[in-house]
Amino acid sequence: MTPNAPNGTHAVGTNDPRERLRTAGLRVTRPRLAVLRWLTRHPHATADQVATAVRRQLGSVSTQAIYNVLNACSGAGLLRRIEPAGHPARFETRTADNHHHLVCRRCGRTEDVDCVYGAAPCLSPSTTHGYAVDEAEVVFWGYCPDCRSSATAPEDPSHHHEEGRS
Template sequence: MHDHPHTDASQIFAAVQRQIPTATLQAVYNNLNALTEVGIIQEIKPKGRVSLYETRVGDNHHHIVCRVCGHVEDTDCKGFAPCLSPSSNHGYAIDQAEVIFWGICPSCQNAASHNHEGEDHENCR
């Protein structure tokens, strides 16, 4: 996950199986859940997409997701945690805000400008 941030469980499972052929997908999920619970990795849950995992934790960053190809980039917060403030904290001691920005990545923008409107630009990266 250090070399391939924003990886999903099936991609992690494929990498693990190359090293440990007897590994199971359930074992990968169990380990991902345990590592997330103790804060060693972070789970990202873009709406309508599978969960993604990364090792970048504890630094108050957010994510940008391409609506077309699903590529994810990190983006640093412009301030201190949490970098957003709710209208009311309801008595909570808020220490984190989770933000996912959505848009269209440069590769997909370029593909769209070179193709006819309405064509599928799946996996344009």
């Protein structure tokens, strides 16, 4: 993994989805191509958002087929699945670095945050318990600009100290 890699960086060295699928050992299918292309332009999308977009493009595609594509591509390292607590899983094509995420507590909007300190992993645990640590996953929680501007957003984030999150 490469720290501080630019947006859109992929684990497989090409941006061409056909070549990425072949290199990962996956068959090139219309649903797989549609999913990869759409997620490249719309990172952090949920499975439902992907399904809606792919159906608009290809017509009838089952929800199970979309989940199969997402799982196969995630398993092959073509997609990264992130699971912010209390929000649906989201998928992105940026897989070749150790970046992190900002997640809005209210709407779930998710943004990338580059790893800015040292080599991957950015953080070192106080003890490894014998593990060979090669990645750190960090989620920063808060309120996006749109939710902050709404009348009901709290002004002071210290009001939302939940166990394990601040």
